[in-house]
Amino acid sequence: AQxxxxxxxxxxxxxxxxxxxxxxxxxxxxxxxxxxxxxxxKGLQLLLKYTSAATLVKGINGFEAEFxxxxxxxxxxxxxxxxxxxxxxxxxxxxxxxGNKLVFGAxxxxxxxx
Amino acid sequence: xxxITQSPKYLFRKEGQNVTLSCEQNLNHDAMxxxxxxxxxxxxxxxxxxxxxxxxxxxxxxxxxxSREKKESFPLTVTSAQKNPTAFYLCxxxxxxxxxxxQYFGPGTRLTVL
Numbered sequence: 001a002q003x004x005x006x007x008x009x010x011x012x013x014x015x016x017x018x019x020x021x022x023x024x025x026x027x028x029x030x031x032x033x034x035x036x037x038x039x040x041x042k043g044l045q046l047l048l049k050y051t052s053a054a055t056l057v058k059g060i061n062g063f064e065a066e067f068x069x070x071x072x073x074x075x076x077x078x079x080x081x082x083x084x085x086x087x088x089x090x091x092x093x094x095x096x097x098x099g100n101k102l103v104f105g106a107x108x109x110x111x112x113x114x
Numbered sequence: 115x116x117x118i119t120q121s122p123k124y125l126f127r128k129e130g131q132n133v134t135l136s137c138e139q140n141l142n143h144d145a146m147x148x149x150x151x152x153x154x155x156x157x158x159x160x161x162x163x164x165x166x167x168x169x170x171x172x173x174x175x176x177x178x179x180x181s182r183e184k185k186e187s188f189p190l191t192v193t194s195a196q197k198n199p200t201a202f203y204l205c206x207x208x209x210x211x212x213x214x215x216x217q218y219f220g221p222g223t224r225l226t227v228l
Contacts, residue, residue: 009154032215043118043204043219044157090156100208100215101147101172104156 006105019078023091032094118220137205144210146188
């Protein structure tokens with residue numbers, strides 16, 4: 001069965017410094033993995049998606065994530081944080097054996113200090 | 115302008131009342147989903163539908179009901195049987211088929227039981 005663990009519930013960085021949000025997954029199949037972002041009281045926006053075409057996935061707003069099968073990880077990174085990056089981030093795996101339903105991690109709240 | 119709309123944005127309900135949340139999409143997607151979001155718990159699937167006039171229970175369907183009479187609409191009713199309905203509710207849609215597991219989200223409805 002698929003599951004997702006986001007290793008940090010809160011991350012705090014200074015503006016202009018790198019961002020690292022950590023995610024580990026378990027999956028019986030070759031998974032589809034996603035990162036979504038949610039600003040307060042808003043819906044979720046897709047940042048990026050991994051589908052086995054390339055292990056390094058580039059997304060919107062300068063974010064990227066690397067799929068590491070040996071470590072079962074899919075960490076999200078950004079070289080330089082911006083104030084507008086402050087939000088909650090969700091790592092998600094697709095449950096292919098259940099019609100592509102999604103399993104969500106508990107979320108990581110990113111705080112960006114000026 | 116394609117997307118998913120949810121209404122209302124905020125909803126207040128007295129205990130013992132049923133209430134219906136609206137979700138409409140003009141993306142021509144076959145599949146639609148309802149999620150509940152509580153702080154620190156990620157998103158949990160309530161119901162989903164992959165075709166008109168058909169829907170399936172998700173992980174937390176008790177106390178909720180849905181209908182899918184039109185492709186573009188998937189309303190959710192929160193009944194008085196739902197013990198703790200105060201939450202943020204998100205609707206999503208996707209295509210159906212191989213490689214179509216990306217879901218697109220609406221802006222959400224925040225339900226508060228008084």
